Amino acid sequence: MPELPEVERGRLIAEAVGIGRTIRTVRCRPDRIVFCDQSPATVSRRLKGRTMTAACRHGKQLWLEFDTGPALLLHFGMTGAVHGYDDESDRPKFWKIELEFEGGRRLAMPDARRFGRIRMRDDPRGEPPISGLGFDPLLDLPSPARFRKHLAGRNGTIKGVLLDQSFAAGVGNWIADEVLYQAKIAPDRRVGELDDGELERIRRRLGSVISKAVAVNSVSAKFPRTWLFHHRWGRPDEASTARGEPIEFATVAGRTTAWVPSVQS
Numbered sequence: 001m002p003e004l005p006e007v008e009r010g011r012l013i014a015e016a017v018g019i020g021r022t023i024r025t026v027r028c029r030p031d032r033i034v035f036c037d038q039s040p041a042t043v044s045r046r047l048k049g050r051t052m053t054a055a056c057r058h059g060k061q062l063w064l065e066f067d068t069g070p071a072l073l074l075h076f077g078m079t080g081a082v083h084g085y086d087d088e089s090d091r092p093k094f095w096k097i098e099l100e101f102e103g104g105r106r107l108a109m110p111d112a113r114r115f116g117r118i119r120m121r122d123d124p125r126g127e128p129p130i131s132g133l134g135f136d137p138l139l140d141l142p143s144p145a146r147f148r149k150h151l152a153g154r155n156g157t158i159k160g161v162l163l164d165q166s167f168a169a170g171v172g173n174w175i176a177d178e179v180l181y182q183a184k185i186a187p188d189r190r191v192g193e194l195d196d197g198e199l200e201r202i203r204r205r206l207g208s209v210i211s212k213a214v215a216v217n218s219v220s221a222k223f224p225r226t227w228l229f230h231h232r233w234g235r236p237d238e239a240s241t242a243r244g245e246p247i248e249f250a251t252v253a254g255r256t257t258a259w260v261p262s263v264q265s
Contacts, residue, residue, distance in 0.1 A: 002076040004059060004138060004170030005213035010074075010082035011057040012217075014064060014107055017084040018052035021101035034096045034111055037119045046120065047072060047099065056124070059133050059169025063124045070120040075129070077115030083108045133169035138214060141207040144200055151191055151199065158194065158202065159187035160253030168206065174229055175213075177258050179205045181228040186264045187252045232258035 002010075026047045028040035035043060050066040057063075062082070063073040074082070083092045085106050091098065092110040097118055099107045109116065121127050135142055135150065142150060154161050161167050162176040171179075180187050183201040185194070194202075216222035223229055226242050235256070239247040245260045 001078045001172055002060065002080060003172035003175055004136075004210055005218035006081070007057055007060050007062050007076060007170065008138065008214050009218045010076070011055045011062050013082050013084045014052075014062070015055040017105050017107050018055065018064065018099065018101060020051065020053075021103065021105065022051045023047055023049060023099050024102050025098075025100040027098040027100070029096050031096055031114065033114050034116055034118050036117045040097075043072070043097070043118065043120060046070065052101075058125070058130050058136050058139070059165060060172075061124075061130050061133070061169075063121070063130075065124075070122045071124045073117075073119040073121050073124055073130075074109055075117040075119075076109075077111060077113065077117065079113045080109055080111040080116035083110065133165055134167040136169050137171065137206050137210045141203070144196075144203060147203045148196065148199055155190055155192040157188050157253055158185060158191055159255070159257060161191050162202075162206075163253055163255065170210070171206070173255050173257075174232065175206075175209060177232060178209050178228050180264060181258075181260055182209065184264055186261070187257050187259050188250070228258060228260070 026044040028035065028044045030040055046069055050069060052064055052066055054065040056065060061073060061075055063071045065071045086104055092108055094110040094112040095108045096111050097109050109118065124130050150167060151161065159176055159180065162171050162179065179202060182205040185198055185202060213223065220229065228241060231239050231241055231247055235249045241247060241260060245262050247258050247260055250257050250259065
C-alpha cells in the first residue's frame with residue numbers, strides 16, 4: 001500500500017509534468033466508486049482549460065491546485081499512483097483519470113483495486129479528509145515537547161497510535177514497524193508506559209526513516225541494508241535481519257507486525 005514516501009514521489013511527478021501548463025483534455029473512467037463525491041463528468045468539465053499552479057501533499061493525500069476553481073484531490077488507496085508520460089501508448093493499465101496538458105504531456109492515476117479516491121475540494125487543507133489528519137512527519141515533525149503533547153491522553157499500543165492518521169499522517173504498516181525496530185521499542189507497548197527518552201527515540205526515527213525513504217525517491221532497493229524492511233515481507237520462516245537478529249510476526253493493532261524481540265523491549 002502506498003505510504004507517505006510513495007505519495008511524495010507522485011507529487012514530484014505531478015509537479016514536474018503539470019506546473020504552469022494548461023489542461024487541454026480530461027479523460028475520466030465512469031467509476032463512481034473511485035470518483036466518490038463528484039461524477040467523472042463533473043470533474044472533467046471543471047478541470048478542462050485550467051492551468052496547474054501547485055502539487056501539494058499532506059500525509060497520503062495528494063492534491064493539484066489550479067489558477068481557478070477547486071483542487072483535484074487524489075488518494076491512492078492500496079494500488080494507486082501517479083504516472084507522467086508523453087504518449088498515449090504509455091497510458092497505464094487501470095487508469096481512472098488522465099490529464100493531457102498543452103504540449104502533449106500527460107498525468108494519470110491508475111487504481112487496479114479501486115480503493116483509491118478522486119475528489120474536488122475548494123479548500124483542501126480546511127475540509128475533510130485532510131482537515132482531520134495529524135502532523136506530516138516530513139513537512140512538520142513536531143518538537144519533542146509537541147510530540148509528547150500530541151500523545152497526551154492516548155494509551156493504545158504505540159504501533160496503533162503510529163498508524164492512526166489523526167496522529168501522524170502518512171505512516172503505514174512498514175514505516176511503523178521500521179521506526180519501532182530502529183527505536184528499539186516493542187510494538188505492543190502502551191503509549192502511557194513510555195518514558196520521555198523512549199518517546200524521543202521514536203520521534204527521531206519517525207523523521208529519519210521517512211526522510212531517507214523520500215531522499216531515495218521511495219526506491220526500496222536503495223533503503224539501507226540494515227533496515228527491517230528488506231526482511232519483513234511474506235512472513236518467511238526463520239526470518240532474520242541483516243545483523244542476524246530473529247524476526248517474529250504478530251498481530252498488533254489489527255495489522256501484521258514484524259518485530260525483533262532481542263532488540264525491541
